[in-house]
Amino acid sequence: MSKADSVTLAFIGAGNMAGSIIGGLVQTGWPAEQIIAAEPSNTKLDVLAETLGIRTTNNNEDAVAAADIVVLAVKPQIMKSVVEPLAASFQEHKPLIVSVAAGIPENSLNQWAGGNMAIVRCMPNTPSLVQLGASGLYANALVSDEQKSVTEQIMDAVGISKWVESEAGIDDVIALAGSAPAYFFLMMEAMIEAGEKMGVSKEAASELVIQTALGAATMAKESDVDVAELKRRVMSPGGTTEQAIFSFEDSGIRTMVDKAMNACRNRAEEMA
Numbered sequence: 186m187s188k189a190d191s192v193t194l195a196f197i198g199a200g201n202m203a204g205s206i207i208g209g210l211v212q213t214g215w216p217a218e219q220i221i222a223a224e225p226s227n228t229k230l231d232v233l234a235e236t237l238g239i240r241t242t243n244n245n246e247d248a249v250a251a252a253d254i255v256v257l258a259v260k261p262q263i264m265k266s267v268v269e270p271l272a273a274s275f276q277e278h279k280p281l282i283v284s285v286a287a288g289i290p291e292n293s294l295n296q297w298a299g300g301n302m303a304i305v306r307c308m309p310n311t312p313s314l315v316q317l318g319a320s321g322l323y324a325n326a327l328v329s330d331e332q333k334s335v336t337e338q339i340m341d342a343v344g345i346s347k348w349v350e351s352e353a354g355i356d357d358v359i360a361l362a363g364s365a366p367a368y369f370f371l372m373m374e375a376m377i378e379a380g381e382k383m384g385v386s387k388e389a390a391s392e393l394v395i396q397t398a399l400g401a402a403t404m405a406k407e408s409d410v411d412v413a414e415l416k417r418r419v420m421s422p423g424g425t426t427e428q429a430i431f432s433f434e435d436s437g438i439r440t441m442v443d444k445a446m447n448a449c450r451n452r453a454e455e456m457a
């Protein structure tokens with residue numbers, strides 16, 4: 186199962202997250218005829234079939250029967266009612282199950298699927314929708330190295346992915362990446378508001394701030410040096426940037442970030 190072109194992939198649920206992963210897979214060369222999506226909505230299926238050329242069905246069981254890997258991409262609230270009726274098919278075909286649902290533990294999925302299943306829990310984030318996602322992956326003991334490698338190929342089609350050693354590590358990923366787009370949106374929101382107070386129009390302030398965030402993230406990704414050094418290089422002694430950074434540090438930005446991320450992680454742990 187190490188070669189993507191020999192693997193058939195079924196998506197149960199073809200909404201936003203599944204649609205973006207399927208789009209990324211087809212764009213990165215995964216054969217469309219080896220992808221099948223199962224969904225009650227024909228409107229969503231028709232769009233995927235027409236734009237990406239994948240196979241579609243309204244019957245979840247047919248999709249599972251055809252697949253080496255089944256990606257569960259329905260809302261967490263209905264996961265149990267979707268997986269339980271598929272248990273006989275899971276037990277017969279024993280595909281790898283990859284769940285992208287937030288907050289559903291591996292042992293619940295395994296129980297609903299009839300037990301003894303190879304399961305990967307994946308925590309993607311919303312930038313996956315623009316193929317710039319950052320996902321955490323956790324595999325139970327039944328997942329083979331080959332299955333891990335194919336799972337990585339799937340998630341890397343919409344960004345990057347990192348394995349965590351224990352299921353609790355998924356909660357760390359929620360704090361570091363899953364919820365984190367909102368932290369950056371908050372920072373941008375605050376900067377745009379400050380710009381407006383200085384008298385800059387909202388439109389101009391938004392464009393300047395968003396482009397700067399994109400530029401800073403791109404530099405951080407492409408640079409050989411770490412983010413602390415990149416920050417230092419913008420801070421000329423006695424200059425303007427230094428004043429802003431000193432002000433952030435005086436206001437306790439590191440404590441604020443640490444506290445916020447721990448609050449996020451603790452909530453993820455409570456919800457699991």
Ligand code: NAD
Pocket residue numbers: 197198199200201202203223224225226229245258259260261263267285286287308309310311312
């Ligand atoms: P969505 O509502 O866009 O997609 C869910 C799809 O499931 C819908 O198209 C719906 O028609 C379909 N569906 C409903 N009942 C079904 C059934 N019985 N069988 C098959 N399909 C059925 O939701 P989404 O945002 O794509 O989220 C899907 C999963 O991804 C969730 O579990 C969510 O926790 C997880 N997730 C999403 C994001 C994100 O950024 N959107 C991030 C992290 C995790």
